[in-house]
Amino acid sequence: METIEKLFSFINENAVKIEEEKELTYLDSVLEVLNAWLDGDKIPTGKVATKEDIRKAIQLSILKGMRENAQPNHQxxxxxxxxxxxxxxEQFMDNKKTEGSKISILDPAVGTGNLLLTVMNLLEDRVEGVGVEVDELLIQLAAASADLTEQPIALFRQDALQNLMINPADxxxxxLPVGYYPNDDVAKDFELKAAEGMTYAHHLFIEQSLKYSKDGGYLFFLVPENIFESEQAQGLYKYLQQTAWIQAVIQLPDSLFSNKAHAKSLFILQKKSADGKPVKEVLLAKVPSMTNKQALEMFFAKVQIWKKEQK
Known part of the structure; x- marks a missing residue:
């Protein structure tokens, strides 16, 4: 924690100076600090930091900026x-580790890159990332974070629901961005376009993600807990029956969310393939409180038992 605190102080103190001198927002100032760090104009002192140390320090700085100047798309x-x-x-992609080739991971709503970088840091040097983000500031922060953590991520600034010039990912x-998608001209080309009114963006992101994943590829979505209770849920379920095999539905602890209405689950799919098959039993589980070490150990043991049973 000491290294992370020192890195955060370095970013924060310099960002505050830039914010005052140039009359920029705090987040824009953080971006300037990160770019100066990359260019070698101003670098933190002290012992060498790990990729995770750097990611966490940048995350703290960005969170501070988001709290000071809250915007709906800045989360x-x-x-x-x-x-x-x-x-x-890691659990679902372990068979890819033995093949020697790198695992490609796509985040179509990459934002500042925190989720993608967290996953890539865990998998270490076995992965290469791709991120898509429409917001210019967020994708610049993601680019700086990727460079500072020395992670190979290709970033594309565009609406992720339009045609993407990327290869299918493993x-x-x-x-998932939750809410209605405002561009009906784009939504009309999706199978999950609502029969009436506006379409849920999170449904369209699921369809787009399946389009840009390899046959047999796995998809890991953080989804609204009530995703199958909305008026558009029947169409989503029907579409998934045709295109994917549901692997797991993991309910997340309420304590992770400030409002029960914003609670999420982890929804894991596998894109159908000619040589694949569905799991014998879908993993349905609830993650216990993250502070309950014994309960967490039991949860992870249950996942391992389920994994062995599927083989």
């Missing part, structure tokens, strides 16, 4: 959720 996936997603990516990770 970050908390570390606890990122680490859980990373754990399940895995998708995404904290």
């Amino acid at each position: 970050m996936t908390p570390d606890a959720l990122g680490l859980l997603v990373g754990y399940f990516v 895995a998708i990770v995404c904290d």
Whole structure:
């Protein structure tokens, strides 16, 4: 923690100076600090930091900026959720580790890159990332974070629901943007377009992600807990029956969310393939409180038992 605190202080103190001198927002100032660090104009002193130290220090700085100037599209996936997603990516992609080639991971709503970088840091040098983000400031922060943590991520600034110039990925990770998608001209080309009114963006992101994942690829979504209770849920379920095999539905602790209405689950899919098959039993589980070490150990043991039974 001492290294993370020192890195955060370095970023924060310099960002505050830039904020005052140039009359920029705090987040824009953080970006300037990160770019100066990359260019070698101003670098932190002290012992060499790990990739995780750097990511966490940058995360703290960005969170401070988001709290000071809250915007609906400026949100970050908390570390606890990122680490859980990373754990399940490891469990489902372990067969790819033995093949020698790198695992490609796409986040179609990459934001500042925190979720993707958390997963990549866990998998270490076995992965290469791709991120898509429409917000210019967020993707610049993601680029600086990726460079400082020396992670190979290709970033594309565009609406992720339009045509993407990327290769299908081995895995998708995404904290799905929740709400209605405003561009009906784009939505009309999706199978999950609502029969009436506006379409849920999180449904369209699921369809787009399946389009850009390899056959047999795995998809790890943070979804609204009530995703199958909405008026558009029947169409989503029908579409998934045709295109994917549900692997797991993991309910997340209420304590991770400030409001029960914003609670999420981890929804894991596998894109159907000619040589694949569905799991014998879908993993249905609830993650206990993250502070209850014994209960967490039992939860992870249950996941391992389920994994062995599927083989």
